[in-house]
Amino acid sequence: MNSTMTPDEEKIVPQVGQASKAESRWPTSDAQFSTPDPRPSRPPALPALGVRHLSVFFGTNHVLKDVSLDVTARAVTAIIGPSGCGKSTFLRALNRMHELVPEARMTGEIRLFGEDIYAPAIEPVVVRRRVGMVFQKSNPFPTMSIAENVTVGLRLNGVRHRKQLAERTEQSLRMAALWDEVKDRLSAPAISLSGGQQQRLCIARALAVQPEVLLMDEPASALDPLATSKIEDLILELKKNYTIVIVTHNMQQAARMSDYTAFFYLGELVEFDATRKIFTSPAKKQTEDYVTGRFG
Amino acid sequence: MTAPNHRWRQYKNVLMQAVTLACAIVVVAPLVLIFYHLVRQGFSSINWAFFTQLPKPVGEPGGGMANAIVGTFILLGQAALLGVPIGVFGGVYLSEYGTSRLNWWVRFAADILNGVPSITWGIVVYALLVVPMKTFSALAGGVVLGLMMIPLVMRTTEEVLQLVPNGYREAALALGIAKWRTITQIVVRTALKGIITGILLALARVAGETAPLMFTALGNRFWTHQLTEPIAALPLQIFEYAKSPYEDWWRQAWAGALVLLLFVLFLNTGVRFLTRDRFRKQP
Numbered sequence: 096m097n098s099t100m101t102p103d104e105e106k107i108v109p110q111v112g113q114a115s116k117a118e119s120r121w122p123t124s125d126a127q128f129s130t131p132d133p134r135p136s137r138p139p140a141l142p143a144l145g146v147r148h149l150s151v152f153f154g155t156n157h158v159l160k161d162v163s164l165d166v167t168a169r170a171v172t173a174i175i176g177p178s179g180c181g182k183s184t185f186l187r188a189l190n191r192m193h194e195l196v197p198e199a200r201m202t203g204e205i206r207l208f209g210e211d212i213y214a215p216a217i218e219p220v221v222v223r224r225r226v227g228m229v230f231q232k233s234n235p236f237p238t239m240s241i242a243e244n245v246t247v248g249l250r251l252n253g254v255r256h257r258k259q260l261a262e263r264t265e266q267s268l269r270m271a272a273l274w275d276e277v278k279d280r281l282s283a284p285a286i287s288l289s290g291g292q293q294q295r296l297c298i299a300r301a302l303a304v305q306p307e308v309l310l311m312d313e314p315a316s317a318l319d320p321l322a323t324s325k326i327e328d329l330i331l332e333l334k335k336n337y338t339i340v341i342v343t344h345n346m347q348q349a350a351r352m353s354d355y356t357a358f359f360y361l362g363e364l365v366e367f368d369a370t371r372k373i374f375t376s377p378a379k380k381q382t383e384d385y386v387t388g389r390f391g
Numbered sequence: 392m393t394a395p396n397h398r399w400r401q402y403k404n405v406l407m408q409a410v411t412l413a414c415a416i417v418v419v420a421p422l423v424l425i426f427y428h429l430v431r432q433g434f435s436s437i438n439w440a441f442f443t444q445l446p447k448p449v450g451e452p453g454g455g456m457a458n459a460i461v462g463t464f465i466l467l468g469q470a471a472l473l474g475v476p477i478g479v480f481g482g483v484y485l486s487e488y489g490t491s492r493l494n495w496w497v498r499f500a501a502d503i504l505n506g507v508p509s510i511t512w513g514i515v516v517y518a519l520l521v522v523p524m525k526t527f528s529a530l531a532g533g534v535v536l537g538l539m540m541i542p543l544v545m546r547t548t549e550e551v552l553q554l555v556p557n558g559y560r561e562a563a564l565a566l567g568i569a570k571w572r573t574i575t576q577i578v579v580r581t582a583l584k585g586i587i588t589g590i591l592l593a594l595a596r597v598a599g600e601t602a603p604l605m606f607t608a609l610g611n612r613f614w615t616h617q618l619t620e621p622i623a624a625l626p627l628q629i630f631e632y633a634k635s636p637y638e639d640w641w642r643q644a645w646a647g648a649l650v651l652l653l654f655v656l657f658l659n660t661g662v663r664f665l666t667r668d669r670f671r672k673q674p
Contacts, residue, residue, distance in 0.1 A: 192565060224567030234558035238580045248566035251576055297562070304566055 141209055143168040143308050143338035144189055144226075149203035151184050153196055158184045161203070162299040164357055164365045167309070168208075171334050173353035173370065174342045177385070180359040182342045186310050189340065190226035191219040208307070224252070227306035231313040233293035235285035235300070235324075242281040244296055263303050271299035272329050291322025298329065309333065311341040315348070326350055346386055352373050358382045428667025429652055433645030440647055446612050446628075449637060456647050458614050459628040460616025462529070463651075464623055466608060467594055467617075475497055475590055481541065482548025482586075487574050498549075501542035512539055513603030521607060529622035531610025536597040543596060547589025552583040588662045595658040599651060601626035627649045 115134060142165035146233070151159040159181045164171050166189075171282060174182045188201060191212065205212050212222045235244045245264045246254075254260060264281065268274040273295045278342040285296060294314060301309060311330070315323040330352055343349050349356055349370065356373040358365045358381075366382045377383045384390050408421050440455045447454030454625035481501075516535040555557055557580050563573040577585065604610075610631060625647050632644035 189580075190565065193559065195561065195564065216639060220564075220567050220569055222567075225566055228561075230561065230565075232558055234556070234562045236474060236559060236562070236581070238583075247563070247576075249570060251568045251572045252564075277497075301566065382658035 105299070107113055141168070142166055142206075143202075143208060144340070145206040145209070146189075147204045147206075149185070149188060149201065149205060151181070151188055151193060151201045153198065154198040158362055158391070159188070159201075160362045162359075163203075164364060164367045166338060166340055167355060169334060169336065169337045170354040171330060171341060171352050172355045172357065173340045173349035174340065174357050174359060175344075175346065175349050175385070176365075177390070178344075178361035181362040182359050183312055185359065186228075186312055186340060186342050189308070189310055190223045190228055192223070192228060193212065194219060210374055224248075224304055225306055226308045226310060227301035227335060228310045229294070229298050229301050229312065229314045231316055233290060233297050233317070235282070235293050235296050237286050240282045241277050241288070241294040241296060244285045245299050245303050248300065265381050267303040268296075270302050270333065271295045272325065273299055273334070289322075291318050291325060292320070294318060294326060295329065298326075298333075302333075306337075308338045308340065313344060316344060323348075346374075346388070358385060360385070404643040425652065427647060429649040432642065433647070433649035436642040436646035437541060437649065441650075442644070445614070446643075446672070449635060449640075452622065452639060454643075456625065456628055456643065456650075458611065458624075459623040459625045459647065460650065461548045461612070463598065463625045463647030463654075464624040465529060465618075466536055466604070467529070469597060470536035471594065471596055472639075473534060473537025474544055474593065477618065478541045478544025478590075478593070479548050479586060481545040482552060483574060483579065485532055485549040486552035487570075487578065494630070498546070503544050504542040505546070508602075509539065509607075510602035511602050513606035516603065517606040524619065527607060527609035528619045529608055530618040532604050532622060533618075534601060535597065535603040535607045539597050539600065539603070540593045543593040544589055547592070548582075548586050551589065552578060553583065555581045584665050588666055591658050591662050591665075595655045598655055598658070599626055601630055605630075 144166035147163045149159055149162045150157065162185060163171055166337075174185060176182050189205060193199050193201070201213070207222070207225060211217070211293065212226075228286060235241075236247060239247060242264050243250075245267050246260045249260060249263060265274060265278075268327070274291060277283075277296075285293065288296060294317075298309075298314070314330075315326045318326065327348065330341065333339060334354075341349075341353065353370045355367065357367040358371040358373065358377075358379075360381060366377055366379045368378070372378075373382060374386055377386065439455055440457060441457075444453070444455035445456050445458055446456065481497070485497060489497065505616065511648045516531055516538065520531040520534060524531070559577055559581060560573060563577045564570065569578075603626050604624050608624055608627065610627040613624040615622040629644045629647040629651065632640040632647065635641070654669050
């Protein structure tokens with residue numbers, strides 16, 4: 096990627112072909128955490144994100160307690176739970192964004208396609224290029240145009256090639272289902288777009304750096320129903336090529352869109368299973384109470 | 392239903408409204424008064440010669456303040472060279488990097504410095520620069536104004552950077568953009584208008600300083616060719632002419648004051664212009 100990389104870091108460059116090599120170091124036969132693949136035609140693959148015994152502390156506040164789960168590649172994993180249960184913190188730990196909070200610290204292990212993203216030689220910046228993020232509140236950069244917003248991640252990481260930037264702009268905007276709406280005004284200010292368009296622009300911006308995993312923190316909770324359904328369609332489309340982890344407060348949304356669902360409560364992972372199972376026959380009473388709306 | 396003391400309340404209401412209105416007028420009145428006086432006394436002395444000629448010796452009519460006007464700009468240029476980078480970088484540190492403990496002390500120091508009487512600045516730079524160099528100089532004048540600008544620029548820079556929503560920082564960092572690029576390309580760029588506003592206001596503030604220049608730039612009736620020589624400045628020239636016994640010089644002092652006020656007004660209007668549409672387009 097760039098010259099600041101040490102030999103150690105070079106090993107983490109994602110290669111699907113390297114899966115078997117990484118697999119030997121990171122066995123998936125960890126039966127305790129593995130979940131049945133709802134699409135039996137696919138062979139069991141290395142998890143996109145393997146989380147083991149993750150605990151996160153903010154100062155003395157123990158926010159996440161011993162969470163272990165596997166995020167399946169090219170699928171949507173939904174994180175649900177009442178406010179303050181640690182959903183967002185979990186999501187942020189997946190690309191080391193939680194480190195922005197002073198006094199944050201973590202124990203345990205997170206592996207991205209087998210590579211430890213908390214290894215001492217790994218810089219958070221590199222992790223975040225591979226694990227992108229979309230936030231609850233759309234936040235396009237107000238000083239930049241639509242096209243500049245899409246390419247900002249590339250440009251500020253040293254990509255200058257004009258043609259490449261233009262191609263990636265179109266490609267990313269198409270993937271975010273925004274191209275047809277903005278293709279004639281790419282140089283208009285990004286904040287001239289509507290709320291739903293702004294959020295899709297933020298998704299395009301995250302996709303432009305070609306991450307392997309996309310984290311979404313309640314991406315539709317600030318949008319009207321129509322814009323929400325557009326975002327949902329988009330997510331279903333994106334999961335063909337991307338691994339998506341989405342935090343949501345909306346139970347129907349989780350049921351509609353996700354393949355797997357994790358239910359968090361008070362910083363603990365209560366249950367993690369195929370979405371159909373969580374919403375029809377959960378193993379824990381707590382989960383059932385929550386998804387049926389009896390608390391939370 | 393009417394309260395028993397309804398009339399008395401209405402009366403109090405009218406009274407208090409009148410008091411606040413009077414206070415508001417008192418705020419505006421001095422500006423009108425100053426402007427009226429300066430225009431009346433000084434406008435007749437403003438002519439082409441005022442901007443292009445050196446001061447004439449006593450008794451000779453005419454002459455101008457060209458050297459003082461240029462001198463003020465040279466002093467402000469030097470002050471900006473010193474005060475803007477240190478002030479902006481310091482503000483960036485306070486807003487984006489500093490630990491809360493250290494920040495408290497830096498802010499405290501900056502606020503104290505903002506309250507230090509300007510003549511004190513003059514004496515300090517006199518001791519630090521003028522005495523060792525054995526001469527009053529333009530350089531010392533620029534340094535003292537620059538030093539005065541640092542805490543002003545630093546505090547305003549910090550404040551406008553704090554106004555940049557955290558979501559922009561997070562969005563940039565989540566794209567894998569390095570922190571220093573996030574700061575320079577996203578955070579500072581978003582707050583650039585505010586930072587420039589702070590710089591212009593600081594320049595306007597030090598442009599009229601007189602006391603610190605008396606100990607440093609000293610003033611000069613001729614052109615200054617080197618930064619190590621004393622230099623003329625509008626406030627100094629106004630001071631010197633105003634305390635002189637010559638009526639001709641008094642008129643020139645009025646004119647100089649008018650020019651200085653117009654310059655400061657110009658800077659402030661520039662600020663208004665820059666910040667004009669800040670709240671118009673909210674995402």
